[in-house]
Amino acid sequence: MPTVSPRRAGLLQRQLPMTWRVAIAFAAMSMAITGLLAVVTWHLASSYLLSRREQGATTQAAVDAHLVQEVLRDPRRNWPVDLIQGLAGGGDVTVALRRQGTWTVSGPAQDVPALPAELLALAGSGTPARQRVVAAGQPVLAVALPVEGGVYVEVAPLSGLDSSLRFLSAVLAAGVGVSGLLGLGLGSWAGRRALRPLTELRDAAARMAAGDLDARLPEQDDADLAPLAATFNRTADDLQWRVQRDARFAGDVSHELRSPLTTLVNAVAILRRRRDELTPTAQQAVDLLDADVHRFRTMVSDLLEISRDERIDESDLEECDMVDVVTHAVGARPGIVVDVATTPPKVLADRRRLDRVVENLLDNAAHHGGGAVRVGVSPSSDGVRVEVDDAGPGIPVELRKEVFERFSRGGIAGRREDTGGTGLGLALVARHVRAHHGRVRIEESPFGGARVVVEIPRGTT
Known part of the structure; x- marks a missing residue:
């Protein structure tokens, strides 16, 4: 039996969220239970129906064989051909009589002589026998009974019963599939409900990591969750x-x-x-x-x-044109191209903070990136995008987040010849952008240096 290595199991756990793992577990359990019930149901139903069919065919064959036996014992009657044809009666049962090596067959075409030799031999020796076989591609039940000087055989078709059992198996399989889907839905609902406190904890921690120190967990009535919420809120x-x-x-x-x-x-x-x-x-x-x-x-x-409150006072909000902000910040700085792709929308923001963001980006490029060469302003998916490209050597990928920390100046920190920056410029940029619910990141610049991208949404609260 194949096994899953602990490493692969751990990989699957990391790839699948816990909610999905709970839902899959519910679905698997539901399918296992309903699958077991389906197998038992199919086995009992098929055994019962087949047994009843065999008993009915055997009883009917015994009654018919008794009539044939009476005819054969009466010396005043001729060869019972008419009786054989009458027993078949135009139905779906094939009736045959072997006497003195000759077969008389009536009913649907069946190759009665081709039935298993063991079955005919048992009947010929005086022992009634029956057997399920496949004749002409169809399942049939052959009943062979000994009669006066020969063997009487009835071949009853099982195709109707086989179709019924196939339909039953299809219904049961569909039921297992539906139960799996219901289990998946129930597991997803139960997983989300059970993990809702963890989701709230994750969201609150993410808000705090983003600078919202007012993030708290709601009070919990559950005895297991109340200490967690209280501890988190106290820590916050x-x-x-x-x-x-x-x-x-x-x-x-x-x-x-x-x-x-x-x-x-x-x-x-x-x-x-x-x-x-x-x-x-x-x-x-x-x-x-x-x-x-x-x-x-x-x-x-x-x-x-940086010691000021990060939150923006609503009285400081105004509609700001980022093109005007960038143009004012660039001012008389030589060699900087202001690139406006299309008319960007205005944003509801604190103009003083936006001025500080652009000024700090330009100063950072001048001190550490050989000077800014381009400032681009364009619409973004939810607001305005500002790009500042410099002519420096660029910023390594592993330092692109670190440079937004306080007193972080990358590989030149602590060197005497670095007299321009304080290590707080980009930290202030990140702080002001975060206060506007925006995003800031560093990318590769097509001019060979670094590109600082700032995205400010249209509105803020």
Whole structure:
């Protein structure tokens, strides 16, 4: 008996959802039970009908053989040809008499002499016999009885009974198939109902992973599910509190840094104005300090932005034309082509956040991708699609999700010569796009670099 390896069984479990596995199990169990009942029913019905048919044919043959025997014993009667023809009576039973090696046959054409020799031999020796055989391609029942000086045979057709049994088997097989479909439907319904709490848990976890920290499970009345829902909600509350605490901390730190940062910026500005009065070594130090202070100021601004509440206030929503947003962001940046395929629809969004998204994408391309070469705006399936192509070396597939994390700058992170980015630009892009229920991803660019694709739906809540 073939067996399924554990590896293949595990593969099947991963390929088939649990709901389908439950439905298939219900269908298999239903078909097994109804199949067993069908086999038993068919066996009992066929045995009963065949037994009744054999008993009826045997009884009728015995009565007819007794009449033939009476005729043969009466010396005043001639050869009972008329009786044989009368017993056949134009019905579907073939009647035959063998006496002194000669056969007299009446009724439907049957090759009576070709019946099994053992059957005729038993009757010839004085023992009644019957046997189911196939004659002329049709199932028949042959009954052979000993008579005075010969053998009397009746051949009754079983084709009608065979047709009835075939119909019965077809009905039973159809019933098994229907029970399998009903079991599949019942199993699918039961599986969905039983897995509904897990589906709610999956959806809530997915919403939290997407940034919706308000996602919670509804309270459960079931004694087994209530602890799960309570634990998940308690964990979600703790996570939301920690995220909000970290955001407040980042915001507080950023606010506290603004005053000393302003002092540093003003001091560096004074040094820049008197740069020519300094020694070459001091000039180099001023340049390094100016670059780091500029990067520090950008980082503080990004930290203040990322510490804000991700949810969009309805009062900030307005109809925005992405072509206008892109054109405004590109501004006087040289070498960037704005490609508008067709007139894209307007979107209901926070204009400030959309401006920040496009600005950050252009800055990211300038700092890490050799500069943006094209910005495309086109309609998408449910809103607007924005593409930013750069001329850099591209982004490896394994880093295309990581670059949207905070303080992630790919393979150049931590290198001294990287003075442009803060590692928060793409994280802010992902945050603002997610707040609009949009999508952002990185693809290969036909210009040889990376293509950042942003899709914003028409409306948001």
